[in-house]
Amino acid sequence: MNEVLLEVDGLTVEYLSQTGSVKACADVSFTLHRGQILGVAGESGSGKSTLITALTRLQRPPAVTSAGRLVYHSSDGDKVDLLTLSERQLRAYRWSELAIVLQSAMDCLNPVMRLGDQFEDVLRYHDPQLTQRQAWERAEELVAMVGIGSDRLRSYPHELSGGMRQRSLIALALACDPDLIVMDEPTTAVDVVMQRQILAQLLQLQDRLGFAVVFVTHDLSLLLELADQIAIMYGGRIVELGSAREIYTAPKHPYTRGLRDSFPPLHGELTTMRGIPGSPPDLRTPPSGCAFHPRCADRLDACDQQIPLLRPVGRNDVACLLYEETP
């Protein structure tokens, strides 16, 4: 369980533009262990979706990964920096080691291919020995895991309901038995009941198959239930990283506190809910120093000059000057 799966070190993603570049992810570092669920939470524009595409090297121009390492530890003990691989070398890792579930299930399935064919092509590409028949049987198993009838494999995506599409995407991600699945808000497009159902299934499958998950969402309360570790992102940086329990019971960063207080508590009585005043920063003109300082109630004088680094504070890692003096 404590085996390291993925080390992310100083990952920086920039969006290039005529007038200069925008850092959507800056110096992001974390370590993911096998079978662990890491939740990444943040407001829109915090760089969390960019992080997902960067982890899978799927970012589209004008986004580029300009710095950092992405060290993947294979089950046979090999370590490889995914960022240095060629597209061709990377293909061997894609899906069989590293799968992805994207935000909008509606747009993720090829509208002109039957659902089953979209399983078949990935299954047979990664295991050329598989016959068409075997591939379809495997696809049936996979969709059954998420509660979809095998007859649905003959359907085209537009014939499926939103929830079904979302679940079939999860089934698709499991196709090649990956060690890591990254998920970008996989449940935003479905209603709350369906959301619960999908997450329960996901946890169950994760328990059974033991893959690790990086789960990105704006919904912190969801992560508190789901994740082992939670990273809070703000303005393209991780501002706090810790276990779900710690983030919930003892958040350190003012932003984490604000974020936690803006959701109703999971258990216990309802206390006052507070929002965070102000709006997320415009990354084209980021605030100097700590990106959160214009909205921060506990700001110090140095906050607009110095970018705080992520360092251990108690059981969490926090990037905030409040804790710099007394580590």
Added chain:
Amino acid sequence: MLNGFLRNSKVRIGLGVFAAFLLLALLGPWFVSAVMHTTPRTIDYDALGQPPSAKHLLGTTLPGSDVLAQVIVGARGSVFVGITSAVLATVIAALVGVPSGFLGGRLDHGLTAFTNLFLTLPSFALTLIIAGYVQGAAWWVIALIIAAFEWPGGARTLRSQTMSLRGRDFTVAMRMLGESKTRLVFAEVMPHMTGIVSAMFLRACVAGVFAEAALSFLGIGTTGSVSWGTIISEAQGQSAILNGLWWWFVPPGLCIALLGTATALVNFGIDEISNPRLSAANRKLMKRFRRAARTAEPEVAR
């Protein structure tokens, strides 16, 4: 908004070329008589079917007329027919498309069916037939015939645009305030469509020039006046090919192609503005970044 258009280099070049041709059409005949001291029909008996020379920059035709003078004067014949047909086609398109999209209902059904009908008819063949019946008509009749079969595409675009504008908040708000429909259309809907209408107009212009050239080439275009099409037609009729007088039929065709390219450029520019993904700018940025990364690499000691 206009500034945004003009900042796109494709739009700028396209409009520039277009304006140049317009100028040529307006001032060409004057230029030929006042500066070149000739007319497209003046015959130089010393130079029958001569290749380009200092005296005749684009050579002469077999009967001894100056090709350059013909091409310049022909610009007027071609461009005028193009513009007239484009104006007419745009007006018809607006008259059919806008009410159809704005009022909806049974009127919309009728007008849409009417438009679709014209859209599927092979317009060129139909133009040809009618022009064939009225052989030797004045240039504006030709323009009218061309326009009669050129409007449906535009009407369809305008209809869908009007429909989307009708649903926007500001028009809904104006309607609530009890503005009359006519006023709404002219004051609120039309101004929002200037971009589309002008693109449409340009495209119709070139289509008109093309159609006129094709008709003239077949010898059923305008009679008497000179246009790019008639020049090519005369060249073909008088065996310019057989005699190898390429300078006779190449320039007018190139002019048509140039005008067509200009319009296409404007349209691509507009497409790029409305859909930034089409632009090649992103790639350029990526390339610049990669080059920078390569040169910076030695400094990043491993």
Added chain:
Amino acid sequence: MTFWAALTFNFLIPRFMPGDPAATMLRRIQQLTGQAPTPDQIRSVRLFFGGARENLPAQYLHYLNDLVHFRFGLSLSEYPTPVSDLIAQALPWTLLLVGTTTIIAWIVGTALGAYMGWKPGSRFDAIFAPTTTFLHAIPTFWLSLVALWAFAFQLGWFPVSGAYDPDVPYQINNLWFLLSILKYGALPALTLIFIGFNGWLFTMRNVMVTTVSEDYVLLAKAKGLPTWRVLFKYAARNALLPNVTGLALAIGGILGGVLLTEVVFTYPGLGHRLYRATVDHDFPVMQTIFLLITLTVLIANLIADSIYVLLDPRTRDEA
């Protein structure tokens, strides 16, 4: 529906034209044959071109009845050959030329466009995009002239006119005859393809650029599928759809270009026939060719529509 409209147009146009085309025609028949037209001839001419004593609706019914029985009247310029005979000779050539060039141009344009749209801004794209813009703007008949002058007259690579070698027996099962068709058809066909593929290329490129950034293409890439598979099965397969619809809409324009090209190359198809008819004021031939072209366009539309339904499962349910 459209065909009916075309029929009606065909019926109405001569009746609303200035002058009396029917009278002109009858005079010409008299000149050509040297004798007064028979009452039967007068009836058939009046039926097509107006001026009969019957009222319009009755004329119209008569006209439709004649068409249903493939009675198109007699040609004037080659009196008294029936129009249907002339057309029957010309039609196969046009269909051959239109069919092959459209299909080849569509395939070439779509394939190149898919490649360009896959990597917009690549060197290939940067060179090809402006070139095709220019090529697309060239009038077909003019390029035909230039090609004829350059390749047939100057270089002598191709024959200058006709559709087959007149010295070879006109037999469809003769290999030499077939080869001569290929030889004579090559230059017009190449010209048409050269102009024709650009339009397809552009639509395909632009749609492809948008499709490539769809999520399902991203996911296909994430699946680790090889590039060509992502390009064909995911991106191009979807980007193709507008180009199929485009085929239906463009076929009328394509025919226009082919007609003119035939004139330049004296290729014995409908275009050439139509040109001769227009010059000779041979109205029955003109009218019939127009009907035929409309019919061709409609059939092409139907084919394109059914291909679309085959390619896009989303339309199948609605149908």
